Amino acid sequence: KSRDGFFTTFFISPYSRYIARWCARRGLTPNQVTTASLLTALIAAGCAATGTRAGFVAAGVLLIASFVLDCTDGQLARYALKYSTLGAWLDATFDRAKEYAYYAGLALGAARGGDDVWALALGAMILQTCRHVVDFSFNEANHDATANTSPTAALSDKLDSVGWTVWVRRMIVLPIGERWAMIAVLTAVTTPRITFYVLLAGCAFAATYTTAGRVLRSVTRKAIRTDRAAQALADLADNGPLASYVARATRVRLGAPLLVALAGTAVLAVSLFSGVTWAPVAGAAVYAVTAGQALYRPLKGALDWLLPPLFRAAEYGTVLVLAVHADVNGALPAAFGLVAAVAYHHYDTVYRIRGNAGAPPAWLVRAIGGHEGRTLLVTVLAAVLTASQFKAALTVLAVAVALLVLVESIRFWVSAGAPAVHDEGEPA
Template sequence: YSRYIARWCARRGLTPNQVTTASLLTALIAAGSAATGTRGGYIAAGLLLLFSFVLDCTDGQLARYSLQYSTMGAWLDATFDRAKEYAYYAGLALGAARGGDDVWALALGAMVLQACRHVIDFSFNEANHDAVANSSPTAALSDRLDSVGWTVWLRRMIVLPIGERWAMIAVLTAVTTPRTVFYALLIGCAFAACYTTAGRLLRSLTRKAERTDRAARALAELADSGPIAQFVSVVGPRLGGSWSAPATALLAGVLMIASALSQPFGSWHTILAAVVYAMLSGMAVSRPLKGALDWLVPPAFRAAEYCTVLVLAARSDVQGALPAAFGLVSAVAYHHYDTVYRIRGGTGAPPQWLVRTIGGHEGRTLVVAVLAAVFTRHAAFTVALTAVAVAVALVVLVESIRFWVSSGAPAVHDEGETA
């Protein structure tokens, strides 16, 4: 129905940016309705979330219908979808808490999983940005499946893109509980992630094309390496030896998450694991990321950082730690999404001073591990996490807004979630 609404808006002189903003406000009201924790609130939240998605479809159609395109509109459209969905997760968690059910860990887990899915999409697409054609047998099989109509729709639905995902969330919110919504999200998105990642692994292993310098640079920028990793990346090659970038990144992430899970909360061993993680992450990016599977490096770093914050907050037994961790991951994820949209526009990653200021992925992971050790089982851990979240959000948002309203900002629209 969005095309009819687009015509209605055009006749009344509404702009695409106004419709985009209306979509955001509608989603925020939906999150507020879910936060009431009542059945009526959940039903209203589901209906409002669906209407927000209709408006989200309307703004692009209105822009094409009225020939109104702008850099600001591109930025708003690209970032608001993430803000709407993650704000809704927070609303569901608040509503559940009102009913005595603490689902903040599930809400943060759903956000982490969705953000990691997105970075896999972005990283794989950037690694193959300059490919003339995909000559792998997997791509040929995909082309043959596309010739059969019903398989196209099935494969589109399996990956739970934003439309199908929001429809599922809306319906389940109205008729079930927030815990059920998050279980469905985690199971559905995990299956979708396994399906898409497996296909991309097969494509990468069977295609013959070489990665270009541009692709390697984009992957390095997506890695979001801070001062520690950058220093190790310079010193590492001088020490000799050869290592696989994706294997090193995955090993670093597994060691970090395993330490956060296995060691007592606040253990200094977790800090040591964070230092090792920083060293290994620097080694992973010490050479140009031109390997067949090097696109796995940024997702490995995202999973390590986000999951470490989730695990430490969940194990802290401190009231408010998980909501604070949700805020921190939201701020960092915004920075990572902002990096992607800048790269897509051809302007490159955010300035190095910004990456150094917020520490890079390895620096932030180390800071959270230190905070857990210093404020063991103390309410100050929540305050510290909140302070870090606010600081990161302020620095990132101010620089992002300055860039996207400047004359040099690219006109980049969100390409959506592809299979």
Template sequence: MSTAIVTGQPVPGSSLEGDLRALGFDVRLAPDAADAEAALAAVPGDQRVAVVDAGFVGHAHALRLGLTDPRFPASAIPGAVTAQPSARQALNRAVGETGIAPDTVAKSIEAAGTDVHRPELGELVAAVPHDPQARNEARQRVAAVDDEAIRLRTAVKARDGFFTTYCISPYSRYIARWCARRGLTPNQVTTASLLTALIAAGCAATGTRPGFVAAGLLLLFSFVLDCTDGQLARYSLQYSTLGAWLDATFDRAKEYAYYAGLALGAANSTGDDVWALALGAMVLQTCRHVVDFSFNEANHDASGNTSPTAALSDKLDSVGWTVWVRRMIVLPIGERWALIAIFTALTTPRITFYVLLVGCALAACYTTAGRVLRSLTRKAQRTPRAAQALDDLADAGLLRNATVRKLRGRGYAAPLTALFGALILVSDAATSDFGSWTVVAGAGAYVILSDVAVSGPLTGPLDWLVPPIFRAAEYGTILLLAAKADVQGALPAAFGLVAAVAYHHYDTVYRIRGGTGAPPRWLVQAIGGHETRTLVVTVLAALLTATDFTVALTALAVLVALVVLAESIRFWVSAGAPAVHDEGEPA
């Protein structure tokens, strides 16, 4: 239970107490400073407490934004300030030093070094009028603005794709409100979305035309629920650590499970083996995301972070139609899932994967080329934090520091070295027969060159390309070796291994975004790191028969999945996990 201490003399006709109780606060009246300090001292230290001026006039949603958002230790709006347990000491000190006026208390908390979040209210009213005329004017402003309409509108993300903005959000926001009024949580909606997608994958796996049609429809409904869970979180400010984990990982789990369902459906329908296409789609999509993550982490806190290319992009954004075209070109999740659903219902899994691969490849070329141009034309100074984030995303493991050769300076040495090693590895895997030790030699060269690439700080203009190069090399090698094995079950086993490793890489990204840093070093070493896993897979391919290699891939996939999931679940349900709601890629 949260407690709101209303300070000052009550104002006749005020709805403040009712609004606070509706928001879940236990309201305590404190007409003078002594009463307020006593009430504050009586609130247990593990509870949120708010100090609100009795003369407050404003919308209930303004109070909700200012006093109930769980992501911020302290926050304030005009006439009200709140602190969660982690900021209670700062609040108590401020009240003791400055008195009980909420605005003064908020300034004192900030002056003492505690960040105070101040939400953007827009048209919402939050004020403390000091005379009857000003109070009447404030009440008129409150009556003139429908805060429920604003609450619904702001439940939708500001930047979404064309399909989501015009085909999903116009009604999904009302589903979110319906869920909120019935006490449903975002996590429950997220779970429903996952279950719906898994049922869709099961329908696709039947290999029948009715099954494919049902799969397409269910995938679209899963996406509606996927939009609804975030809108529900924003509508009701229900952000949580568990929700952050579920939201961050279930989108990928749904999409990749659906790929597997399509591959099974193709086999059950006509005997068509499209597992290589399914795995290729997963590899391409994961590498696209790593490009996004690496670029953003490298540049979000860089100084001098401007370029002619970025300026041109901003100028294009001022032309309405170009915004939508550019958002559609990158094939965000809404457009991508709509494309998958339509082609699943109307064509075959093979055609669906062909279209998906072509669309994602074009989107990857467009976004990567634009980011390379921005990086080459900007004069940004990257921070040590950004360099550490890129190093964590690189996922170097047991064989790190295997070479004494160190790169010095910035320039382009790191990505070129990583690319050279990746090309040696992938070309050997693509041109050699299954079981050839040439691929092992290529993996050895990759281990050395990848180690050289990350031997210095990743602060160069294109160093953000190093993690996606490593992902493409590792995933691509597993795909090629499984395809070369040419036995039943090899590609599905490779699909499972790449899925388990990709989960680890996504988990790393969301921990970094939450401000808690990468997974513990022991985890990276326990699952080998990208270079060790790649070397192990090539050695297994050289030592074992194709059938035994399939068994080994399956065992490795299970081992990696168990270790990674156990540590991930432990972290995301712990008190140290970030209470954030990451918006992920635009929908």
């Protein structure tokens, strides 16, 4: 595709197209290839979980093989003209499932060798998910904006006219091809801990670069955002019944949405590191109030697209910090499962909006509490339960959320006619 990264364009696509032709001649469908890519990645995660050097080498090779198949399914669909809503959804969601399952495999493998890297694995998943939400929110906010120009965008266009800068800018944001290649090589030749350190550093740099570019574009352009864009951002925010009640009941408006949300998130962050048992509960309550206040008017401000990634970072970060505090009894793997389930819900929301199908049904958002409800619930559980009980509670919560969102998501995508659009974003 035109937006593919350097590794995909020059190291995968020239060869995967021959595999696509081979598959077409044998009557294989894109969905079958997509499923094969998922199974290959899961086997790679299983190899990494063995904790042996041979297992790590095999995991790296299989992860690259999974990515080759991931490229092949799209080429096969274009070659054979076989497109489907289900196929687009599978391709969009399986990439996330493959990568995050691989993180879990690396953490399990490290644990077999006596090294606990679950916090790093969860941190990597949180960072990667928040990066995607930045891309999604920015693109949705400017999907149909008018007067969509800025000096930053003009500079970007000028850089695009210099061939080598295009590839450098695509590589430094660590798109899926470069990212998986880096993970595969590091898995094979180093340790899971080093792999996660490099991954976190690389993704942190990429996130800083892309977010800074998008912020500059937002503050230097004079764009008029539409009601559709404002509604998309509100849906991506994932406010639950508690925040919605606050938005309706509160008569006093505290200020600009982003500033209010930042203040609430700052209070939550301070409370998590205060060392006082019930402080996170109070911080989460303040956070819930500010989340409701932040959406009291349409999100048409220049930087209002930052609200969804801010809420994702706050919710996921709360689970990470509290699980680290309780990890004497292994709460982090349960926390990993909970964040993975919630992240799936947020990705599913994105793909529905991109397919012009609207947000998930209101009953589902209410049933799983919204971001502020889950944050408050997790802080209360951490305050009233022992470490072992907290681990069990996180596990139950993860299973409950996963079942609800998966059943509804599968029902929707199997029956819907909306296209699932998968794109990791573009360079800043």
